[in-house]
Amino acid sequence: MRRLLLAAALSLAALxxxxxxxxxxxxxxxxxxxTGDLMARLIAEYIVxxxxxxxxxxxxxxxxxxxxxxxxxxxxxxxxxxLQCPMGTMTITPNLPGAAMPVDPxxxxxxxxxxxxxxxxxxxxARGPYADAAALLAAARARPGAMxxxxxxxxxxxxxxxxxxxxxxxxxxIHAPYRGATPAIVDILGGRVDFMITNLGDVMxxxxxxxxxxxxxxxxxxxxxxxxxxPISAFVPGxxxxxxxxxxxxxxxxxxxxxxxxxxxxKGLENPTFRERLLANGLTPHFEDARAFNARxxxxxxxxxxxxxxxxVRGD
Numbered sequence: 001m002r003r004l005l006l007a008a009a010l011s012l013a014a015l016x017x018x019x020x021x022x023x024x025x026x027x028x029x030x031x032x033x034x035t036g037d038l039m040a041r042l043i044a045e046y047i048v049x050x051x052x053x054x055x056x057x058x059x060x061x062x063x064x065x066x067x068x069x070x071x072x073x074x075x076x077x078x079x080x081x082x083l084q085c086p087m088g089t090m091t092i093t094p095n096l097p098g099a100a101m102p103v104d105p106x107x108x109x110x111x112x113x114x115x116x117x118x119x120x121x122x123x124x125x126a127r128g129p130y131a132d133a134a135a136l137l138a139a140a141r142a143r144p145g146a147m148x149x150x151x152x153x154x155x156x157x158x159x160x161x162x163x164x165x166x167x168x169x170x171x172x173x174i175h176a177p178y179r180g181a182t183p184a185i186v187d188i189l190g191g192r193v194d195f196m197i198t199n200l201g202d203v204m205x206x207x208x209x210x211x212x213x214x215x216x217x218x219x220x221x222x223x224x225x226x227x228x229x230x231p232i233s234a235f236v237p238g239x240x241x242x243x244x245x246x247x248x249x250x251x252x253x254x255x256x257x258x259x260x261x262x263x264x265x266x267k268g269l270e271n272p273t274f275r276e277r278l279l280a281n282g283l284t285p286h287f288e289d290a291r292a293f294n295a296r297x298x299x300x301x302x303x304x305x306x307x308x309x310x311x312x313v314r315g316d
Contacts, residue, residue, distance in 0.1 A: 022053035025081045026247075029068030029089055031061050034181060035118065035201035038281060039245040040084035043115060046274040047247075050264035053080070063100060064155065065089035069248075070103040077252035079261060082112060085248035088157045091300040095308045096155045099315025105248070106301065111293035112258060113265045114246035116283040120161060120218025121200045122232060125188055126210055133216040133235045136195060137169060144172035150184035150193040153177050155315050158184070160304065161197040161218065161241050163311040169236045188212070199243060200225075200282025218242055223282060245283065246293055262289040 026048065028040035037059060044055025060068035069089055075081035083089075090105045103109070122133055130136040140147045151158035154177045166173055176193050178184040181202045187193045189211055196203075200223060206212040216232040217223060218241040233239050247261065268274055269285045278285050288296065 022051075023080070024048045024051060024053045024055050025075075026055050026057050026084055027068045027071050027081065028057060028059050028084045029061060029063075029065030030059070030086075031180065032059055035199045035281065035283075036065070036084060036086050036245070038201065039086075039116065039283075042274065042277060043084060043247060043268075046271055047115070047261075047264050047268035050267045051079075051260055063102060064093040064153065066093060066102055066105075069105055069109060072248065073103045073108040073250050075250055077250045077254075079112070079249055079253050079257035081249070083109065083248045084245065085109070085111070086157075086245050087118075087243040087300060090248065090297050092155060092157060092160060092304050092308070093315065095301065095305040096313065096315030097308075099155065108251060109248045110251050110253070110290070111288075111297050112247040112249050112253060112261045112290055114244055114286060114288035114293040114296065115265060115269070116245050116278050117286045118243040118245060119200045119221075119223045119282050119284065120157075120197055120241050120243065121203065121214045121223075121226075121229075121282070122195060122197050122216040122218075123188070123203050123207070123212045123214055124195045125191060126213040128191070128194075128213075130195070130213075130215060133230070133232065136215060137171070137235055140169075140171045140173055145174065147195075148174045148176045148193045150176050150178060150188055150196040152181045152184060152198070153179060155308075155313055157243055158196060158198045160307050160311070160313065163313065164241065164307055165197070165232070165236055165239065167307075167310060168239050185212070197241070204280070204282055221284075224279065225282065244286070244296065246288070258290045262287075 026040045026044045028037045030036035040057045044057050048055030060071050072083040094106050124130045149162045214229050220231045275285050
C-alpha cells in the first residue's frame with residue numbers, strides 16, 4: 001500500500017512538469033522592441049502558463065504584420081499557435097485597396113481573446129515650439145501644406161489617425177511615412193517632422209526621458225500616467241481613437257480551447273505585476289472573450305474602412 005501511495009504521489013507531482021512540456025507559439029508580426037513585440041512576450045509570460053504550457057515568442061515581420069498572420073493562419077486550429085494581433089493588422093490593412101496580403105485576416109483568422117486597450121497620443125519634440133495641441137492645430141491652419149506628420153507606414157494606424165484629424169478639422173498636413181515607429185520618432189526628435197499620433201507605449205521611454213512631449217490623448221478615457229493631458233476631442237470635437245492588442249488564431253479553434261484561453265487571460269490579468277507592466281507602457285488591461293472580441297474586430301473593420309475610403313488611402 002505504501003508503495004502504491006508513493007507511486008501515486010510521484011505521478012501527481014510530475015503532472016505540472018509534463019504540462020509545461022507543451023509549447024504555445026506566440027507569433028508577433030513586428031520586430032523586437034515595439035509595443036506588439038512587448039505584448040507577445042507578456043502574453044507568453046503571464047497568460048500561456050495558465051493553459052498548462054510554456055510560451056515561446058517568434059517574430060515574423062513584414063507586410064504590416066501579415067507575414068506573422070500567415071504563419072498562424074496556416075497552423076493547426078488547436079490554439080497552440082496564435083498571433084499577437086494588434087488592431088492595425090486585423091482591421092486596417094485588410095481595408096487598404098491594393099495592399100499585398102499573403103493572408104486575409106477577415107476570412108482566415110479569428111479573435112481568441114482581447115488583452116489590452118492602447119491609448120493613442122499626439123506627441124512632439126519637447127524642445128519644439130508647441131506647448132499644447134491648440135497651438136499645433138493653430139499652426140497647421142496658419143500654414144497649409146507646410147506642417148508634416150510621421151507614421152509607421154502608409155495605411156498604418158498612425159497614418160490614418162492623423163488623416164482622421166485632418167478630415168475633421170479641415171487641415172492640410174503632409175504625411176511622412178517611415179518603416180516603423182522607431183525611425184519616425186528619431187526624425188521627430190531631430191526636428192525633421194513636426195508630430196506623430198501613435199500608441200503611447202511606442203513613445204513612453206522618450207516621454208519619460210524628457211525628449212518628447214504629449215499634447216493630447218486619442219481617447220476620452222485618457223491615461224492615468226498623464227492625468228492633466230486633455231483628449232484630442234477637446235480640440236477636434238467628436239474625435240476619438242484607440243487601439244487594442246489581443247490574441248488571434250486560425251479559423252476553427254474549438255469552443256473548448258476558446259474557453260481555456262478566456263480563463264487563462266482572466267487569471268493572467270489578475271496578476272498585479274502583469275497589470276502594472278501594461279499600465280507602465282500606456283496600455284489598459286481589458287479582457288474580452290472570443291465573442292466580444294470578434295464583435296469589436298467587426299466594428300473596427302467597418303469604421304476604419306470608412307476612414308480609408310474617405311481619405312483615398314491605398315496600400316500599393
